[in-house]
Amino acid sequence: MQKEFIPKLFLLLKQGISRETFSKDIISGIIVGIVALPLAIAFAIASGVSPEKGILTAVIAGLIISAFGGSRVQIGGPTGAFIVIVYGIVQQYGIDGLTIATFMAGFIIIGMGLARLGNFLKFIPYSLIVGFTSGIALIIFSSQVNDFLGLHISDIPADFIDKWIIYFNNVGKVNWYAISIAFGTVLITLYFQNLIKKIPGSIIAILLSTIIVQVFKIPVDTIESNFGEIPNTISLPSIPHVDFNTIKALIQPAFAIALLGSIESLLSAVVSDSMIGGKHRSNIELIAQGTANMVSALFGGIPATGAIARTATNVKNGGRTPIAGITHAFVLLAIMLLFAPYAKLIPMSCLAGILVVVAYHMSEWRQFKSILKGNKMDIIILLTTFFLTVIFDLIIAIEIGIVLASFMFMKRMSESIHIKNISSEFNESEHLFDDELSDLPNEIQLYEINGPLFFGAARQFQETITNNKRDCKVIILRMRYVPIIDATGFQSLKEIIKTYKSEGILVILSGIHLDLKNSFRKNGIYDLIERKYIVTNIKSAISKAKKYLNPDL
Numbered sequence: 115m116q117k118e119f120i121p122k123l124f125l126l127l128k129q130g131i132s133r134e135t136f137s138k139d140i141i142s143g144i145i146v147g148i149v150a151l152p153l154a155i156a157f158a159i160a161s162g163v164s165p166e167k168g169i170l171t172a173v174i175a176g177l178i179i180s181a182f183g184g185s186r187v188q189i190g191g192p193t194g195a196f197i198v199i200v201y202g203i204v205q206q207y208g209i210d211g212l213t214i215a216t217f218m219a220g221f222i223i224i225g226m227g228l229a230r231l232g233n234f235l236k237f238i239p240y241s242l243i244v245g246f247t248s249g250i251a252l253i254i255f256s257s258q259v260n261d262f263l264g265l266h267i268s269d270i271p272a273d274f275i276d277k278w279i280i281y282f283n284n285v286g287k288v289n290w291y292a293i294s295i296a297f298g299t300v301l302i303t304l305y306f307q308n309l310i311k312k313i314p315g316s317i318i319a320i321l322l323s324t325i326i327v328q329v330f331k332i333p334v335d336t337i338e339s340n341f342g343e344i345p346n347t348i349s350l351p352s353i354p355h356v357d358f359n360t361i362k363a364l365i366q367p368a369f370a371i372a373l374l375g376s377i378e379s380l381l382s383a384v385v386s387d388s389m390i391g392g393k394h395r396s397n398i399e400l401i402a403q404g405t406a407n408m409v410s411a412l413f414g415g416i417p418a419t420g421a422i423a424r425t426a427t428n429v430k431n432g433g434r435t436p437i438a439g440i441t442h443a444f445v446l447l448a449i450m451l452l453f454a455p456y457a458k459l460i461p462m463s464c465l466a467g468i469l470v471v472v473a474y475h476m477s478e479w480r481q482f483k484s485i486l487k488g489n490k491m492d493i494i495i496l497l498t499t500f501f502l503t504v505i506f507d508l509i510i511a512i513e514i515g516i517v518l519a520s521f522m523f524m525k526r527m528s529e530s531i532h533i534k535n536i537s538s539e540f541n542e543s544e545h546l547f548d549d550e551l552s553d554l555p556n557e558i559q560l561y562e563i564n565g566p567l568f569f570g571a572a573r574q575f576q577e578t579i580t581n582n583k584r585d586c587k588v589i590i591l592r593m594r595y596v597p598i599i600d601a602t603g604f605q606s607l608k609e610i611i612k613t614y615k616s617e618g619i620l621v622i623l624s625g626i627h628l629d630l631k632n633s634f635r636k637n638g639i640y641d642l643i644e645r646k647y648i649v650t651n652i653k654s655a656i657s658k659a660k661k662y663l664n665p666d667l
Contacts, residue, residue: 118230118395118397118398119395119397119398119401120395120398121181121182121183121184121398121402121436122183122184122185122186122394122395122398122436123180123181123182123183123435123436123437126186126435126436131435131437135434135435136435136437138432138433138434138438139432139433139434139435139437139438139441140437140438140441141431141432142428142431142432142433142438142441143428143433143437143438143439143440143441143442143444143445144441144442144445145312145314145427145431146189146424146427146428146431146433146438146439146441146442146445147441147442147443147444147445147446147449148313148314148317148445148449149314149316149317149424149427150172150176150189150191150421150424150442150446151169151317151446151449152314152316152317152320152460152465152468153168153191153192153316153421153423153424153468153472154168154169154171154172154191154192154446155168155169155337155457155460155465156168156465156468156469156472157192157193157194157196157197157416157469158171158192158416159337159340159341159462159465160194160197160201160254160257160258160469161192161196161197161200161201161204161416162200162201162204162205163200163204163209163212163416164341164344165337165341165344165457166344166345166450166454167414167415167416168192168416169446169449169450169454170348170410170413170414170415170450171191171192171410171415171416171417171418172190172191172192172418172442172443172446173443173444173446173447173450174406174409174410174413174415174443175190175191175192175406175407175409175410175415175418176189176190176191176406176418176439176442176443176446177439177440177443177444178190178402178405178406178409178410179379179402179403179406179418179420179439180436180437180438180439180440180442180443181402181436181439181440182398182401182402182405183398183399183402183403183420183436184383184394184395184396184397184398184399184402185382185383185386185387185392185394185395185399185420185425185436186386186390186392186394186434186435186436187386187389187390187392187425187428187429187433187434187435187436187438187439188379188382188383188386188394188399188420188425188436188439189420189421189424189425189427189428189438189439189442190379190403190406190418190419190420190421190439191418191421191424192415192416192417192418193378193418193419193421194250194251194254194469194472194473194476195247195250195374195378195419195476196371196374196375196416196417196419197250197253197254197257198250198253198254198503198508199367199370199371199374199417199508199509200212200416200417201257201272202272202367202507202508203215203364203367205272207360207363207364209414210354210355211360211363211364212411212416213354213411213412213414214354214356214360214361214364214411215364215367215368215371216368216371216407216408216410216411216415216416216417217407217408217411217412218361218364218365218368219368219369219371219372219375219404219407219417220372220403220404220405220406220407220408220409220410220411221404221408222368222369222372222404223372223375223376223400223401223403223404223407224400224401224404224405224408225404226372226376226400226404227396227397227398227399227400227401227403227404228397228401230397231397231400232376232380232395232396232397232399232400233396233397235376235377235380235396238377238516238519239492239495239519239522240481240485241485241492241493241495241496241499241519242495242496242499242515242516242519243377243381244478244481244482244485244496245495245496245497245498245499245500245503245511245515246499246500246503246508246511246512246515247476247477247478248476248477248478248479248482248500248503249499249500249501249502249503249504249508249511250476250503250508251473251474251476251477251478252473252477252504253274253503253504254469254472254473254476255469255470255473255474256274256277256278257270257277257469258466258469258470258473259277259281259466260281260466261292261296261335261462261463261465261466262292262293262296262463262466262467262470263281263285263288263289263292263293263296264287264288264289264290264291264292264293264334264335264463265281265284265285265287265288265289266287266289266335267280267281267284267287274504274505275505289333289334289463291332291333291334291463292334292335292461292462292463293463295323295326295327295332295334295461295463295464295467296463296464296466296467296470297467298319298322298323298467299316299319299320299323299463299464299466299467299468299471300467300470300471302315302316302318302319302322303315303316303319303467303468303471304471306318306319312431314427316468316471319464319467319468320460320464320468323460323461323463323464324459324460324461324464327459327461328459334461334462334463335461335462335463336458336459336460336461336462337457337458337459337460337462337465338458338459339462340462341458342458343455343458344454344455344457344458345454346450346451346452346453346454346455347451348413348450349413349414351409351412351413352412352414353412366509367509370508370509370512371407371417372404373512374419374508374512375403375407375417375418375419376400376403376419378419378420378422379399379400379403379419379420380394380396380399380400380420381420381422382419382420382421382422382425383396383399383420385422385425385426386425386426386428386429389426389429390429390434399420403418403419403420406418423472423475424442428442482496482500491522491525491526494518494522495515495518495519495522498511498514498515498518499511499512499514499515499518502514502515524569524570525570527565527566527568527570527571528570528571528574530565530566530571531563531564531565531566531567531571531574531575532562532563532564532565533561533562533563533564533574533575533578533579534561534562534564535559535560535561535582536560536561536562536592554656555660555663556585556586557586557587557588557663558586558587558588558589558590558656558659558660558663559582559586559588559589559590560590560592560652560656561579561589561590561591561592562592562594562595563575563591563592563593563595563596564595564596565595565596566596566597566598566599566603567593567596567598567599567600567603567606567607568598568599568600568602568603569600569601569602569603571603572600572602572603572605572606573606575603575606575607576606576609576610579591579610580609580610580613586619587618587619587620587662587663588619588620588621588622588659588662588663589614589619589620589621589622590621590622590623590624590652590655590656590659591610591621591622591623591624592624592625592652592655593623593624593625593626593630594624594625594627594652595625596625596630599630599633601637604633604634604637604638604639607639608637608638608639608642611639611642611643612642615642620647620659620662621643621647622643622647622648622649622655622658622659623639623643623647623648623649623655624649624650624651624652624654624655625649625650625651625652626648626649626650627650631648634648646658
């Protein structure tokens with residue numbers, strides 16, 4: 115097995131883990147497990163599924179991601195980024211549809227890892243990531259207004275605008291008890307760790323609000339009133355009925371889950387690397403993420419990925435090996451088996467307060483504001499992705515965002531290619547090629563091409579060269595600064611050669627390095643130009659041009 119596909123835990127066990135490190139990992143894992151509990155429940159409920167599915171996902175996916183992933187400190191589980199997609203799938207295709215889509219997404223992520231695409235996901239523009247994460251944050255906030263205000267609306271539309279219309283129409287039904295609990299949860303979650311760092315504020319908020327509601331019989335919605343009992347057992351894995359039409363219908367959301375999960379997990383791994391001075395292995399991380407989603411789906415779980423906030427909590431509490439993540443999974447399992455019946459008493463407004471804090475941290479409003487002050491192309495990508503996520507659909511936003519970013523990239527790359535007629539611009543004050551050009555005949559035209567010759571720049575290249583005057587007998591194309599040529603670039607080059615050849619003008623290619631020569635052979639350039647006119651340096655090119663004009667030399 116290649117080194118890049120060996121899980122980080124296996125390498126660390128081989129090297130040896132000290133007793134001190136092991137102890138710190140256990141303690142960190144316990145803390146992170148407690149932190150993950152309210153989030154797992156809240157993410158599941160916000161996604162439109164029962165609370166235990168969030169805990170189950172955190173247990174199974176968290177265990178697999180830590181044990182078989184490529185990061186020392188990654189903590190896996192359900193995250194807020196998936197809420198929008200999962201909710202949409204559940205509403206349209208039901209729980210079975212979510213299981214199939216999650217399993218398919220896991221398969222896709224594994225394929226990405228095996229294809230070594232982990233290193234390429236980092237090239238997705240930051241403006242696109244901020245655009246859809248900020249959009250998700252706004253949608254998460256909107257989805258919690260009902261429970262935050264205690265409006266008790268049973269049927270809330272999925273559409274963003276329709277949702278807020280319903281809220282405004284029911285503003286008279288506000289439950290002030292629910293608002294008090296929600297605001298108290300927000301304040302405790304944000305500020306409690308300023309007093310005691312080791313205990314998460316969300317847990318304190320849940321304990322306090324649950325006890326107060328039960329003791330004083332406060333009339334607010336709870337998990338029990340909305341979802342009933344929370345099972346404290348793990349069901350056997352099951353595979354729902356699958357047919358081709360189902361796969362075809364779910365392939366688009368499955369790809370969205372795979373892409374979103376891959377981006378978030380690798381982003382989390384990069385952030386944790388900077389915190390501990392480590393270096394994760396992106397491809398095995400993807401394989402572990404994909405496996406986690408496939409196994410979790412079979413047990414009825416929801417999509418999972420690396421969780422940035424929980425991973426950062428792990429690092430800050432001393433976690434340095436995957437043992438912390440494994441411990442976190444077993445802590446959650448113990449809580450589920452022992453205390454699940456009591457979790458049903460948690461007020462929904464408390465969970466809404468926790469998710470409002472999650473939405474605030476996801477919003478990345480500082481980065482959003484910073485990008486708005488920057489490049490116009492980045493602003494277009496940011497705002498397009500943001501508004502498409504909020505108003506229409508996250509899947510559409512990601513697809514159009516990537517296409518838009520690709521076009522922006524192609525435009526920038528096409529602008530990076532420079533084609534210069536060196537021979538016509540040579541004068542007394544410019545001595546780029548003194549020795550070569552001092553006696554260059556007028557019958558020879560010399561062009562220098564700088565930049566990648568790909569499909570975005572091929573048309574400009576072809577038009578610039580072919581539209582120049584034809585009062586010459588030899589054209590030299592100096593390509594020493596052309597790093598790559600794609601199929602479209604080669605086609606344009608062949609069209610140029612054919613055009614000049616039909617007019618009796620010789621084309622000489624100069625500065626071609628070895629890798630490009632192999633590509634020239636494969637793309638049929640040697641069928642159009644004699645091999646002796648494809649040379650490695652400008653002196654040889656000018657010498658051959660002069661000899662062509664005057665064979666007696």
